Amino acid sequence: MGELIVLAERRADRSRPTGNTRPAFFFDLSCPFSYLTAERVERVVGDVPWIPTAGTLLRRTEEFSQPAAVRAHAETCAVALRLPLVWPDRFPAETPAALRAAAYAAEIGAGSRFALAALRLAFCGGFDLEDPEILAESAAAAGLSLRDCFCAVGELSRDGALHATARGLLLHGVQRLPAIRVGRHWFHGDGALAAAAALLRSGPMYDSPLVG
Numbered sequence: 001m002g003e004l005i006v007l008a009e010r011r012a013d014r015s016r017p018t019g020n021t022r023p024a025f026f027f028d029l030s031c032p033f034s035y036l037t038a039e040r041v042e043r044v045v046g047d048v049p050w051i052p053t054a055g056t057l058l059r060r061t062e063e064f065s066q067p068a069a070v071r072a073h074a075e076t077c078a079v080a081l082r083l084p085l086v087w088p089d090r091f092p093a094e095t096p097a098a099l100r101a102a103a104y105a106a107e108i109g110a111g112s113r114f115a116l117a118a119l120r121l122a123f124c125g126g127f128d129l130e131d132p133e134i135l136a137e138s139a140a141a142a143g144l145s146l147r148d149c150f151c152a153v154g155e156l157s158r159d160g161a162l163h164a165t166a167r168g169l170l171l172h173g174v175q176r177l178p179a180i181r182v183g184r185h186w187f188h189g190d191g192a193l194a195a196a197a198a199l200l201r202s203g204p205m206y207d208s209p210l211v212g
Contacts, residue, residue, distance in 0.1 A: 028055030
């Protein structure tokens with residue numbers, strides 16, 4: 001039985017490499033650095049899968065241990081990138097319902113549209129993503145059926161894949177979000193996008209498996 005549980009978790013873990021070099025973008029809807037990267041990721045590295053994960057399971061959850069430092073750093077990054085940044089009243093806080101909706105959106109090919117709408121509502125508008133009205137706005141912006149979206153929100157079983165993916169990221173040495181996977185290479189934190197872009201420009205001779 002224990003082996004079956006482990007196999008099921010491995011199948012649910014979306015951090016597993018796919019055998020090609022196409023980048024993948026891992027994010028959490030409660031993470032301001034995920035928002036700052038989401039605004040630029042497809043302009044910099046092209047079309048990528050957007051993969052939601054339960055980021056609060058990662059070891060370096062600065063949002064909860066050092067929220068003032070995280071806010072200051074994120075605000076500095078936002079100014080440098082010329083992006084707006086407004087803090088939700090409940091920051092830092094987990095967003096399990098919104099993550100379930102994001103997982104559903106990813107399944108039907110609307111992952112990037114839903115996630116970007118939700119992140120903008122959270123970090124441009126300061127809205128609470130656990131508010132059903134705000135979730136409904138995110139779903140509408142992504143063209144999702146509200147009925148199907150809210151059905152997904154109620155499916156607690158979706159948490160298993162979100163948590164399995166976070167644990168998979170930890171096994172790859174990823175300790176904070178966002179994270180970008182390019183082949184067997186991993187990049188995490190606010191510098192992940194620039195490092196991934198450098199890898200893609202340099203080709204297969206880039207030999208660092210993880211860049212923080």
